[in-house]
Amino acid sequence: MEVSYREEGVASAASSVAGRLVADGVPSRLAGGDPTLWGEDAEAEAAVRLGWLTLPRSSRELLPTLGGLAGRARAEGLTNVVLAGMGGSSLAAQVICDTADVPLTVLDTTDPGQVRRALTDQLEATVVVVASKSGSTLETGCLLRIYERLFADAGLPPRIVVVTDPGSRLERLAVESGYDLVLASPDVGGRYSALSAFGLVPAALAGADVERLLDDAEEVLPLLSRDTGNPGLDLGAALGGAALAGRDKLVLEDQLTAINGLPDWIEQLVAESTGKRGRGILPVVNAYPNGTGDELVVAIESDGGDVRVDGPLGAQFLVWEYATAIAALLLDVDPFDQPNVAESKESTTALLDLPDLPTGAPAFVDGPVEVYGSATAKDLPGLFVELLRAIPDDGYLAVMAYLDRLAAFDAPMPEGADFEQMTDAWMMADPATLRALLALRTDRPVTFGWGPRFLHSTGQYHKGGPQNGVFLQITGVVGEDVAVPGSSYTLGRLQLAQALGDLAALETRGRPAVRLHLTDRAAGVARLLAAAQEA
Structure with missing residues (x-):
């Protein structure tokens, strides 16, 4: 290294x-797990969040369990591994599996279209890993209930593996339901949990060599106490x-x-x-x-x-x-807390309790795109120019899309298209392309996040970091929704509530924030990309 x-x-x-x-x-103190490093205010949190320093060794205790889970899954023909988890409960596993080139379907979304893709894919060969440190993550709980109902309706036993901290409500549910249960280290925070059960369980089930991962980490471990x-x-x-x-x-x-x-x-x-x-x-x-x-x-x-x-x-x-x-x-900040993440969650919960979501009236409409927020522009090219000019000299533009991030692969292809032509077609149907097009028009950073995943990631920075961001949110009409068993709302309503809740949290900080709502998703994305090129 x-x-x-x-x-x-x-x-x-x-x-x-x-x-x-x-x-x-500091080097030896950090390697030794000294919780006083970040000051008195952070000491209590740090005292129960430094277990990641020993995971290259302590996680080896999981290897027999992981081998048993993977062996049983293969014996039962369960080759389609689905991971329901947000933020630290999914990102590391995805990197491990992508690097090892083993298939893993990650559901860190509430988009009905993207969830439906997973629900209709090889159910008889599916094992679902439900991962939540707290055991109360809203999105993960919804996905668990949806899969429970799906397995029951299909007359299949629930092939569910739960990864959570000891004492969580998810642990209790797993025990009561007879699900496979792997308890994670409680002294490791979510974003530091790559080498814990959260990263290793789904990766092992998918076929990655997790023992080698720990070997490589353990090799560098002795270096971390050196000056x-x-x-x-x-x-x-x-x-x-x-x-x-x-x-x-x-x-x-x-x-x-x-x-x-x-x-x-x-x-x-x-x-x-x-x-x-x-x-x-x-x-x-x-x-x-x-x-x-x-x-x-x-x-x-x-x-x-x-x-x-x-x-x-x-x-x-x-x-x-x-x-x-x-x-x-x-x-001089505490690396282990996330004080502003709860804001969007609380706003979402409050919105879900309302009879109707308060979407308001659009400032203007440009074809299949409704524009919400304070803007003087009258069309999308003008709006993009306005937002780019609003970025402070030390600031950034954040594009946040609450959409199906696989929908671009549904784009129609020219007959006989080669790979380059297919790639071009996908790019021009992908909302993420908007980031690159806007970045060409400014020397300030332009970031892109898929909602609600980024709420468990850069969402903290958006609200707690320097207040120099400009925010462009994208939502879209829901065609075929997904019911959430045991809840009064659907995934589509939850997704929109999450978007509106986060937008409200951003607007309280006085930064420019605009929501674009696609009344036709495919046509709306095409209009956004065309407008960005016109701006």
């Missing part, structure tokens, strides 16, 4: 802060030192690396850990650097960047966790 500095300014800033950290004994030759210290000093010097936009590059999707996991880890008290580091994923003075470009096993991080996936997980804890220390 190696962290190398490629730019003199980064090396200088990192050296300066690393010297202070070493003088305070020199410590990749976690080197990376943390670079992240924190750069942020203190005003370079607080973390552009993550991973072209041509054998590790697939790690920036999405890093995004949650860094944004949710550092984005509070008006401070933080903003990860920027799937974007090219703009060359501005507030960027820090980190390359993961790829050329270029101000910093390069090389090493296998298990080691990457551990080193990034350690580095993020170091960066939070330098920024």
Whole structure:
């Protein structure tokens, strides 16, 4: 595992802060699990959140259980592994499986269309991993009830594996229902849980080599107490030192690396850990650097960047966790809490109790797109120009899409299309393409998040970090909805309530925020992309 500095300014800033950290004994104190590092206010939380430091060894106790679960699943022909989990309960497992090239269906959404795709896929061969640290995650609970009903209606036994903390309501439900149950380490927070049961159970069921993952992490573990030759210290000093010097936009590059999707996991880890008290580091994923003075470009096993991080996936997980804890220390924030995440949850709950969701009246309509919010523009190209101009000199634009992120694959293809033509068709039907088109028109960072997944990730940074964001939310009409057994609402109503609840939380901070509602999803996406090119 190696962290190398490629730019003199980064090396200088990192050296300066690393010297202070070493003088305070931080490397050995952190490796030893000292909860006093982040100050008196954070000590109580840190005291029960540092178990991730020993997971490369302690998680080996799970290997016999994981082998048994995977063996039984194969024997029963359960080859379709579905993971119902949000944020830290899903992101690491997805990276592990994508890197190992083993199939895993991740349901970290409330979009009815995306959920229906999973529900109609190989039910007789399906095993569902239901993962929630608290055991009370709203989205996960809904998906569990939906799958329970689906298995019952099909006359199949419920093939469900539960991963949760000891003492949660989900543990009690699993015991009462006779589900397979794997208890996670209670002293590990969700976004630091990559090497815990949350990352390992679904990955093992899908066929990934989780023992090797732990081997690679354990190999780097002894280095984390060192004052020199410590990749976690080197990376943390670079992240924190750069942020203190005003370079607080973390552009993550991973072209041509054998590790697939790690920036999405890093995004949650860094944004949710550092984005509070008006401070933080903003990860920027799937974007090219703009060359501005507030960027820090980190390359993961790829050329270029101000910093390069090389090493296998298990080691990457551990080193990034350690580095993020170091960066939070330098920024004087608690890396283990998420004080603003609850705002959107509370707003959503209040909205679901209303007879009708308060969507309001659109400011204007542009074809299949309704525009809600305060805007002086009269069409979408004008609106995009207005939002881009509203970004502060040190700010960013966040695009947040509460849509089906697989819908682009339904795009019609030209007869006899080759792969390049198919890729072009997919891109022009994908809401995520809007990020790239808007990024061409500004030198400020443009981020993209799928809702409600980002609420368990960058949602903390949006509300608790520097108040310099501009927000563009996208929702869409629901065609065929999905009922939630035992609830008075459907997934479609829940999805819209989550969007409206988050928008309300953002608007209280006085930042520009606009909602675009697609009255026809496919046509609406096409209009958005065309308008972005006209802007």
